[in-house]
Amino acid sequence: MTxxxxxxxxxxxxxxxILPDLxxxxxxxxxxxxxxxxxxxxxxxxxxAAYTGSRHAIAVASGTDALLIALMALGxxxxxxxxxxxxxxxxxxxxxxxxxxxxxxxxIDPRTYNIxxxxxxxAITPRTRAILPVSLYGQCADFATINAIAARHGLPVxxxxxxxxxxxxxxxxxCALSTIGCTSFFPSKPLGCYxxxxxxxxxxxxxxxxxxxxxxxxxxxxxxxxxxxxxxRIDTLQAAVLLAKLEVFxxxxxxxxxxxxxxxxxxGDAVVTPHLAPGCSSVYAQYTVQVENRAQVQKxxxxxxxxxxxxxxxxxxxxxxFSDLGLGKGSFPVAEAAADRxxxxxxxxxxxxxxxxxxxxxxxxxxxxxxx
Numbered sequence: 001m002t003x004x005x006x007x008x009x010x011x012x013x014x015x016x017x018i019l020p021d022l023x024x025x026x027x028x029x030x031x032x033x034x035x036x037x038x039x040x041x042x043x044x045x046x047x048x049a050a051y052t053g054s055r056h057a058i059a060v061a062s063g064t065d066a067l068l069i070a071l072m073a074l075g076x077x078x079x080x081x082x083x084x085x086x087x088x089x090x091x092x093x094x095x096x097x098x099x100x101x102x103x104x105x106x107x108i109d110p111r112t113y114n115i116x117x118x119x120x121x122x123a124i125t126p127r128t129r130a131i132l133p134v135s136l137y138g139q140c141a142d143f144a145t146i147n148a149i150a151a152r153h154g155l156p157v158x159x160x161x162x163x164x165x166x167x168x169x170x171x172x173x174x175c176a177l178s179t180i181g182c183t184s185f186f187p188s189k190p191l192g193c194y195x196x197x198x199x200x201x202x203x204x205x206x207x208x209x210x211x212x213x214x215x216x217x218x219x220x221x222x223x224x225x226x227x228x229x230x231x232x233r234i235d236t237l238q239a240a241v242l243l244a245k246l247e248v249f250x251x252x253x254x255x256x257x258x259x260x261x262x263x264x265x266x267x268g269d270a271v272v273t274p275h276l277a278p279g280c281s282s283v284y285a286q287y288t289v290q291v292e293n294r295a296q297v298q299k300x301x302x303x304x305x306x307x308x309x310x311x312x313x314x315x316x317x318x319x320x321x322f323s324d325l326g327l328g329k330g331s332f333p334v335a336e337a338a339a340d341r342x343x344x345x346x347x348x349x350x351x352x353x354x355x356x357x358x359x360x361x362x363x364x365x366x367x368x369x370x371x372x
Contacts, residue, residue: 005305006346006355009188013350014252018244025240038236044243045199051246052176054201056208059239060215063162063184064091065232066198068098070158070180071130072229073200073210076101080129084160085115086315087335088134092160093316101129102325105317107332111275113137113288113342116334117145124153131157135164135174137274137311138190138256139282143169143177150178158182162198163285165191166253170279175201180211185242190256190283191249193238253283255349259356260284263345266360270367272341286311287347289363293370294343300366306359309344 015022029038041059048057060066076082078100084092086105093103106123109116115133131150133141143159150157161167162184164174175181183189185197200211210227213220218229260282264273272290276282288311291297298308315335317327329336345359 006307006359007348008307008309008346010348010350011187011192014245014248014348018248021247022241022244025244026237029236029240035236037233038239040236040239040243041234044234044239044246047243047246048199049201051249052173052181052201054176054181055203055205056201058200058208058211058215059234060198060200060232061234062196063182063186063189063198064095065215065230066162066182066184066200067091067095067132067158067160068230069211069214069232070182070200071095071099071101071132072214073180073207074130074156074158076129079127081125081127082130082132083120083123083128084132085134085136085335086317086332087113087312087338088136088160088316089162089312090316090319090321091162092132092134093319093322096132097322102127103316103322104128105315105325105327105332107334108338109142110334110338112139112141112277113338114139114141115146117142117149120146120149121153124149124155128153128155130179131155132160133157133178134160134162135167137282137288138164138167138285139274139276139280140164140167140169140174140177142277147178156180162186163189164283165189166249166283168281175199176203179204180207185238188285190253190285191242191245193241193245195235195238197234197238197242199234252349256284256347257281259347259349259351260287262353262356263287263360266356267363270360270364284347286344288342288344290338290341291343291363291367291370292341294341296370297363297366298343300369301362304362304366306362307346310342311344312342313339315339 080101157178181201214229218227
């Protein structure tokens, strides 16, 4: 019997929902022909700033560029250190190292997978230039504690909110919680475009001006470059896509929370499910559980038409590119244990109750049948 596959992320249903607005907005760009930094970019920035409650939003070419531009605007460079998590996508540590600085990793909280604030202060040295927490899987890191530590040491904080745009932390939105917030609009993100895109957020006028300058090759006016920069502009068509998606985003965030809560009810204690810290919500960029014998569980689920993914199987300190840091296995045991056990399941606002029930039943059965 052929088993029907469940979509890991369903962009087709979303597109059908927004198609009239999407079509109108994209046709408007095709008509005016301002494909780079057209009027939709300014409109998008205003709406992103209003949504987060930030004074400034700077739309950029990708989430990776957002991190790079934020670090450059703060003047991070050779000899500096930036404290971050080892349990994240490579871009977080990569952008630090790309500027000649050293990523200083701190282990994670075993429940939220975010950086453990209790271990940050011990990692601060005279060379520390910034703290870069990651709001992983859709839930914000503990910014009240992190910001307090940073303030004591006179350090800026950059939120890597590439997975958490739309999440709340004690009533404030992700990307408006620290010196600079960064996010990604990669297609699979909670708010995604149809290519690459990202944004930086800040309340600091001077930092905003610097980030806008860095975004266009360090230019403050045409053909005048007082600083080094990058080609970090978002294109107008992607801005148009995001504007259409923003119209339904609040509803999708609500639905994501409902889907996440339903998963929790269906799983019970069969697997380790996501833990929401007090005062936090999650946009569930991934719905990530922990299982033993993950490879076998994934194979069983795949045979049943249920896709899975692993975010992330190798912590950054064990990646070959960071071998020069001299951090072997055992350096960050919590992150390493998570990397061996985490598994992400289908998650999107349009996931039906019936599909969730099928997923949960299949996971329960696969875990039961899989030897530890």
